[in-house]
Amino acid sequence: MLKFIIKRLLWMIPSLFAVSFLAFVLIQLPPGDFVTTYIATLASSNEVVDQNTAAALRERFGLDQSMLVQYLKWIWGILSRGDFGISFEWQQPVSGLIWERMALTLVLALASLIATWAIALPIGVYSAVKKYSIGDYAFTAFTFFGLSIPSFLLALVLMYIAAVEFGADVGGLFSPEFETAPWSIAKMLDLLSRLWLPVAILAVSSTASLIRVMRANMLDELPKPYVTTARAKGLSEFRLLIKYPLRIALNPFISTIAWLLPNLISGSVVVAIVLNLPTAAPLLLQALMAQDMYLAGAFVLLICALTLIGSLISDILLALVDPRIRLE
């Protein structure tokens, strides 16, 4: 087991290099660079930038060098000083920008994950055990409803209702007075009072699909002979459900951890933009559009690292939970 983990960790190093290089190339592939975009932005507000200024800017940002040199410089900065470069657009160190957003992203993602699982798993089990009952049909109707409504639409509608009917101010995660204030108990409470809306919106669609998956998993397990054996032992229906089929039906969810982690960053872009949330996803989108390559590159690198770590964690957990994987 330990050997397996070490081997996997060592493999992560070349994978990260390969992916980060690929990401760097991909970001540079579209014609032009940050300066072109920058000039275009200025031009749209009727400011004219002459060629010399552009060249000076390129030189300042190091954009006149070859791509390989730029990449090596960037990666060396990360390895030697933990320096991810300076964001062209924000004129701030990339690491600072990312970490500032990551904390809130994490809070939001965890909150919606917990909400999703807490709602979906029990309902999925109920739907499977009471297959074709009225309750099952009701939840099925709800899940298809939840699956088919685009989450940004749900966000708009809920925002409208909250603002017009209840007069609440729902954009962002903080009230204006706390936006720049240092952390305090009052700011925490403010955050909690505003968190429910994005969490609810994000949870609806993922809950819907999770209920279907859980129901299908349970339906696969329920007719298995070991369930009958447990019943013939005299276990109560609830106890045997929890101990046997549920335990095995949960295994596939452990595998999903692999893509839950990268989703922290890149998931729910549209909802975050609609609700004006200060999370990582809108920043990533903006960086890509502006060809702000150090910022975008750092994000892509982070997503890759999280994917690799996520799949390692899910593999280790699966082995811990399922002896068939651990021992064979």
Added chain:
Amino acid sequence: MTDILSITPRPSMAAGKTLLDVKNLVTEFPLRTGIFKAVNDISFSIEPGKTLCVVGESGSGKSVTARSILQIIDSPGRIASGSIILNRQDGTSVDLARLDPRSKAIRAVRGRDIAMIFQEPMSSLSPVHTVGDQITEVLRLHLNMSKAQARKEAAELLRQVEIPNPEQALDRYAFQYSGGMRQRAMIAMALACKPQLLIADEPTTALDVTTQAEILDLIKRLQQTTGMAVLFITHDMGVVAQIADDVLVMHHGVIKEYGPVDQIFHTPKDPYTKMLIGSVLKLEQKAEIRLARPPLDTTAEPILDIRNLSMHFGEMKALNDVSIALLPGETLGIVGESGSGKTTLGRSIMRLYDPASGEMHYRRADGRVVDLARLEGRELKAARRELRMVFQDPFGSLNPRMTVAQVIGEPLLVNGLSKGKELDERVCHLMDQVGLDPAGRERYPHAFSGGQRQRIGIARAITLNPRIIVADEATSALDVSVRFQVLDLLMRLQDELKLAYIFISHDIGVIRYMCDRVGVMYRGRLVEVGEADKVCNNPDHPYTQALISAIPRPDPRDRDRSKRFRYIEPSPHIDPSNVKNRSSAR
């Protein structure tokens, strides 16, 4: 209570109080089209310490009967009427049929008064819990033992069912056990609370015959020491003859005959019972069609000559230096237990596997001899047309989305031999040949019974006028009444079409009925080859002798278990390569 019972005394009750009394039990399954009565008005009783065998073919309702007693019928089945009176040792009685399937009262009976074991020990045990966990669970549930007490008791139970190193075995998982061990663990779990009744639902069907004999012995021995009664469900009349005190013959949910085992076997009254017993007795000798046939020309050039064939899966030698020849028109039986390599041999001949070494000389229709082990590409394709296969599982081996006409006609189509109206005519002719009504050719396989599906599989195999057919357990999944029809069909086709068969089976009876010669396989080696009569009745090799001795004799008056023994492989000469082999085979 006793008053009510004494109104209808049964003759057998005079000796003592019955343990379980089932009266007019009806178990039904509501369907879209109406109500299906899986068990229709049956009555029987079991006395303490006795064994009642419920015997019947698939769909007879024997399993549903067993599950009705514990109220663990699969949804949406339910008990519609009747009573199931359990008389406990402390003098109290309870009608199990009246209890709610989820009630506390029935849960107190399950696992404590009445325990159950099932057909598939692998899937009946949880794959992610240790065996010890699953046994201690029952002890803690019903006997309120502490963890330490329960663990100690569980180890003792495993020792009772003869599992070596019980302490370590507790912490292992079902998939780390062998098939026989798993069923032993299931039995240990069932016996944990010393139940008065053990319900065993086909507990040995998935096991090899030698393992089956050991499990039957174990149950018998435990029954003698604990005094529990056994309700044993099986389709195998041989097993019934060996273990039953009373027999209940079921068919389509009703009782055909019910009485002491000797009466059932020696003076059966019901025609269905007679048919069941006749089918086992028939397997005691060679088929009449075969006895009537003129002897084979043993001097003829073999159609297939296998020399020193070996096939490895990793470390395991699935085939170890196998040499055997097949004569034209001959049926060569290959018999062996699971893991003996008999299926691997069949698949290697079909070149579904590429053998590691050895030769398979096949004499083609034009007299040319080719080595099947070396053929590639077009040549292999041509040879494969002349070698066809019939599979075990009549459900899994037919594509559910193809009509029967498509299934049977496909070999003709993909080989570009026939199409359109001509193809249709040939399909109709083939269906006629295997005894199916060609009118059903546009239907899908699910519309056919197991026996009919196997006929479809046979029709597909003979489509291209093959010369050799490899039949891998072709009748094992079929009920006895259908099995003979399929065996007789195979023999008739053999004579009509001049086919040579390689007939792979674990069932000595079928081999004896059908085959001219037999090869016995054991751990990848061919240990004995000879005339079917000789090998099946008077074998030379100790392994074959052990195998034959383990087969339950279909006569309740012949229960001498002392004749049975287990084959223990003689330790080979000290040879480093050989030693390595043996340890890896474990």
